[in-house]
Amino acid sequence: MGLREWIIPQDKAFFDVLEKESANVVEAAKELEETVKNFDAINERRKRMKDLEHRGDEIVHEIYERINRSFITPIDREDITKLASLYDDVLDFMYAVVNRLVLYEIKSPTVPMVKFAEIVRSSVENIHQAFLFMRKLDKKEIDVKCIEVDRLENEADSLLNESVAELFKEKDIVTILKLKEIYEYLETVTDKCEDVSFVLRDVIIKYT
Amino acid sequence: MGLREWIIPQDKAFFDVLEKESANVVEAAKELEETVKNFDAINERRKRMKDLEHRGDEIVHEIYERINRSFITPIDREDITKLASLYDDVLDFMYAVVNRLVLYEIKSPTVPMVKFAEIVRSSVENIHQAFLFMRKLDKKEIDVKCIEVDRLENEADSLLNESVAELFKEKDIVTILKLKEIYEYLETVTDKCEDVSFVLRDVIIKYT
Amino acid sequence: MGLREWIIPQDKAFFDVLEKESANVVEAAKELEETVKNFDAINERRKRMKDLEHRGDEIVHEIYERINRSFITPIDREDITKLASLYDDVLDFMYAVVNRLVLYEIKSPTVPMVKFAEIVRSSVENIHQAFLFMRKLDKKEIDVKCIEVDRLENEADSLLNESVAELFKEKDIVTILKLKEIYEYLETVTDKCEDVSFVLRDVIIKYT
Numbered sequence: 001m002g003l004r005e006w007i008i009p010q011d012k013a014f015f016d017v018l019e020k021e022s023a024n025v026v027e028a029a030k031e032l033e034e035t036v037k038n039f040d041a042i043n044e045r046r047k048r049m050k051d052l053e054h055r056g057d058e059i060v061h062e063i064y065e066r067i068n069r070s071f072i073t074p075i076d077r078e079d080i081t082k083l084a085s086l087y088d089d090v091l092d093f094m095y096a097v098v099n100r101l102v103l104y105e106i107k108s109p110t111v112p113m114v115k116f117a118e119i120v121r122s123s124v125e126n127i128h129q130a131f132l133f134m135r136k137l138d139k140k141e142i143d144v145k146c147i148e149v150d151r152l153e154n155e156a157d158s159l160l161n162e163s164v165a166e167l168f169k170e171k172d173i174v175t176i177l178k179l180k181e182i183y184e185y186l187e188t189v190t191d192k193c194e195d196v197s198f199v200l201r202d203v204i205i206k207y208t
Numbered sequence: 209m210g211l212r213e214w215i216i217p218q219d220k221a222f223f224d225v226l227e228k229e230s231a232n233v234v235e236a237a238k239e240l241e242e243t244v245k246n247f248d249a250i251n252e253r254r255k256r257m258k259d260l261e262h263r264g265d266e267i268v269h270e271i272y273e274r275i276n277r278s279f280i281t282p283i284d285r286e287d288i289t290k291l292a293s294l295y296d297d298v299l300d301f302m303y304a305v306v307n308r309l310v311l312y313e314i315k316s317p318t319v320p321m322v323k324f325a326e327i328v329r330s331s332v333e334n335i336h337q338a339f340l341f342m343r344k345l346d347k348k349e350i351d352v353k354c355i356e357v358d359r360l361e362n363e364a365d366s367l368l369n370e371s372v373a374e375l376f377k378e379k380d381i382v383t384i385l386k387l388k389e390i391y392e393y394l395e396t397v398t399d400k401c402e403d404v405s406f407v408l409r410d411v412i413i414k415y416t
Numbered sequence: 417m418g419l420r421e422w423i424i425p426q427d428k429a430f431f432d433v434l435e436k437e438s439a440n441v442v443e444a445a446k447e448l449e450e451t452v453k454n455f456d457a458i459n460e461r462r463k464r465m466k467d468l469e470h471r472g473d474e475i476v477h478e479i480y481e482r483i484n485r486s487f488i489t490p491i492d493r494e495d496i497t498k499l500a501s502l503y504d505d506v507l508d509f510m511y512a513v514v515n516r517l518v519l520y521e522i523k524s525p526t527v528p529m530v531k532f533a534e535i536v537r538s539s540v541e542n543i544h545q546a547f548l549f550m551r552k553l554d555k556k557e558i559d560v561k562c563i564e565v566d567r568l569e570n571e572a573d574s575l576l577n578e579s580v581a582e583l584f585k586e587k588d589i590v591t592i593l594k595l596k597e598i599y600e601y602l603e604t605v606t607d608k609c610e611d612v613s614f615v616l617r618d619v620i621i622k623y624t
Contacts, residue, residue: 103373165519173381173589177388180593311581381589385596 014080015135017066021059021087022128025094028052029124032094033117035101036109042102049098056091060084079203086199089192090124097185104178112163113179116156116186123152123193130200139204146197156190159183222288223343225274229267229295230336233302236260237332240302241325243309244317250310257306264299268292287411294407297400298332305393312386320371321387324364324394331360331401338408347412354405364398367391430496431551433482437475437503438544441510444468445540448510449533451517452525458518465514472507476500495619502615505608506540513601520594528579529595532572532602539568539609546616555620562613572606575599 028049035045063084067077100106130145163183167176236257243253271292275285308314338353371391375384444465451461479500483493516522546561579599583592 099369103369104376105373161515161519165521168520168590168594174376174384176590176593177384178376307577311577312584313581382584382592385592386584 012135013066014063014070017059017063018080018083018087019131021056021063021084022131024052024056024059025087025090026121026124026128028056028091028094029117029121032098033121035098036113036117039109042098046098046102049095053091053095056088060088076203076206079199079206082199083196086192086196090189090196093185093189093192094120097182097189100178100182100185104182106178106182110179112159112166112183113186115159116183119152119156119159120186120189120193123149123156123190126152127193127196127200130197134200134204137204137207142200142204146201149193149197153190153194156187160187220343221274222271222278225267225271226288226291226295227339229264229271229292230339232260232264232267233295233298234329234332234336236264236299236302237325237329240306241329243306244321244325247317250306254306254310257303261299261303264296268296284411284414287407287414290407291404294400294404298397298404301393301397301400302328305390305397308386308390308393312390314386314390318387320367320374320391321394323367324391327360327364327367328394328397328401331357331364331398334360335401335404335408338405342408342412345412345415350408350412354409357401357405361398361402364395368395428551429482430479430486433475433479434496434499434503435547437472437479437500438547440468440472440475441503441506442537442540442544444472444507444510445533445537448514449537451514452529452533455525458514462514462518465511469507469511472504476504492619492622495615498615499612502608502612506605506612509601509605509608510536513598513605516594516598516601520598522594522598526595528575528582528599529602531575532599535568535572535575536602536605536609539565539572539606542568543609543612543616546613550616550620553620553623558616558620562617565609565613569606569610572603576603 031045031048031052035042035049063080067080126145126148130142130149133141133145160183164180167179167183170176239253239257239260243250243257271288275288334353334356338350338357341349341353368391372388375387375391378384447461447465447468451458451465479496483496542561542564546558546565549557549561576599580596583595583599586592
C-alpha cells in the first residue's frame with residue numbers, strides 16, 4: 001500500500017479541520033480587503049474580524065484536542081501544530097491591523113493600505129489552494145502556489161520600504177507613526193503566510 | 209519506582225538552581241514596580257537592576273556548567289536550558305525598561321507604566337509559584353498558575369494597544385516615541401513570562 | 417580513524433561553499449563600512465550591495481542543492497542550513513541598511529553609523545576566522561573568536577541605547593525616526609553574527 005492510499009483514509013479529519021482553519025483565514029483576508037477599500041462601519045467590521053479570530057482560536061483548539069486523542073496522524077504532529085499556530089498568527093496580525101484602524105482613529109484608507117490588503121488576500125488564497133493540493137499530495141501544484149506566496153512576500157516587502165520612505169515626507173508625525181505601524185503589521189501577515197508555505201513544502205518533501 | 213520517586217532525589221540541585229533564578233527574577237520585578245511607583249534614586253535603582261541582571265547571568269552560567277558535568281538530569285537538558293534562557297530574557301527586558309527610564313531622562317511615572325509593572329510583578333510571581341509546584345509534579349496547580357500568566361499577557365497586550373492609542377493624542381512627539389518603546393518592552397516581559405509558562409506546561413505533560 | 421580524519425576528506429565541498437558564503441559576507445561588510453565612511457556614489461554602492469546579497473542567495477541555493485544530493489555531510493544537515501540561513505540574514509540586514517540610506521535620502525553619515533559599521537565589519541571578520549578554524553576543528557581558537565563576536569554584540573547594543581537616547585535630543589523628528597531605524601538594523605546585524613557564533617560553538621562541541 002503506497003503512502004497515498006495510506007494517508008488519505010487514515011485520518012482525513014485532520015485535513016478537514018486544517019482546511020476549515022485555512023478557509024476561515026481566507027474569509028478574514030476578504031473582510032480585511034473590504035474594510036480598507038470601503039472604510040465604512042469600521043466598528044462592526046472590527047467586531048466581525050474579532051469573531052473570525054475567535055473562530056480561528058476554536059479551530060486551533062479543536063486541532064490540539066484531536067491530536068491528543070489520536071495515536072496516528074497523517075502528517076507529523078509537530079507539522080500539524082506548526083501549521084495551525086502559523087495560520088493563527090496570520091489571523092492575529094490581520095485582526096491587529098483592523099483593531100489599529102479603530103484605535104488610532106484612521107479616517108480614510110491610503111493607497112498602500114489597499115495594495116497591501118490585495119497582496120494579503122492573494123497570498124492567503126494561494127496558501128489555501130496549496131493546502132487543498134495537500135490531500136492529493138500534488139507536489140508540483142503546491143510548489144507553484146508556494147512560489148507565488150514567496151513572490152507576494154517580496155512584493156509586500158518592497159511596498160513597505162517604499163511606503164515608509166514616502167510616509168517620511170508627510171507633515172504630520174503622528175500620522176507617520178500610526179501608518180508605519182499598520183503597514184508593518186500588514187507586511188508581517190505576508191511573512192507569516194510565507195512561513196506557512198515553508199511548512200507545506202517541508203511536509204510534501206517528507207511524504208512524497 | 210515511579211517517576212515521582214525517581215525525579216526528586218536524583219538531581220534536585222537543578223531545581224534548586226532554577227528556583228534561585230526564578231526567585232531572582234521575582235526580586236527584580238518587585239524592584240521594577242517600586243522604581244516606577246516611587247521614581248526616586250533612579251540611578252541607584254538602575255544600578256540595583258543591573259546587579260540583579262548580572263546575578264541572573266551567573267545563575268544561568270551555573271546551570272550550563274552543571275548540565276555539562278551531569279549525565280542525568282531530572283528533566284530534559286533542552287528544557288532546562290530553555291527555561292534558564294527565557295528567565296534570562298525576562299530579566300534583560302526588565303533591565304532594559306529601567307535603563308531607558310534613565311537614558312531617556314523620563315521625569316515621572318505614567319499611569320500605564322505603573323499598571324504594566326503590577327502586571328509584570330504578578331506574572332513573575334505566578335511563574336515562580338508554578339515553578340515551585342514542579343517539584344511536586346502537581347499538574348493541576350501548575351495549570352492554574354500558567355493560565356493566570358496567559359491572562360496577564362492578554363491584559364498587558366490590551367493595555368499596550370490602548371496606552372499607545374492614548375499616547376498618540378500627546379503633543380510632544382519625542383515623549384510619544386520614548387514611552388511607546390518603554391511600554392513595548394514592558395509588554396514583552398509578559399510575552400517572555402508566557403513563553404516560560406509554555407515550557408513548564410510542556411515539561412509537566414512529559415513527566416506525569 | 418578519528419573524526420578529524422573522517423570529517424575533512426569526506427565532503428569538504430561543504431566547507432568550501434560555506435567559506436565562500438562567509439567570504440561574501442566579509443566583502444559586504446567592507447562595502448558597508450566604506451559606504452558610511454565615504455558616502456559617495458550611494459546608488460552605485462546600493463547596487464553593489466544588492467549584487468552581493470544576490471550572490472549570497474545563489475550560494476545558499478547551492479548549499480541546499482548539495483544537501484539534497486548528499487547522503488553524508490561532515491556536519492549535521494540542520495547545522496549547515498542554519499549557518500547558511502543565518503549568514504543570509506546578516507547579509508539581508510546589511511543590504512537593508514544601505515537601501516534605507518538611499519530610500520530615506522540620508523545626506524551624510526553620522527558618528528554612530530560609522531562606529532556601527534566598524535563593529536559589524538570586525539564581527540563578520542571574527543566569524544569568518546572562526547569558520548576557517550572549523551576545518552581544523554580547533555575548538556580553542558573558535559572560542560576566542562566567538563567570545564569576541566559576543567563582546568562586539570554587547571558593544572553594539574550599548575551603542576544603540578546611547579545613540580537613540582542622543583537622537584531623542586534632535587529637533588527634526590523625521591530624522592530621529594529614520595536614523596533610529598537604521599541604527600536598529602545595524603545592531604541587528606551584530607545579533608545575527610552572534611547567532612552564527614552560537615551555531616559554530618554548538619557544532620564544535622558536538623564534533624570534538
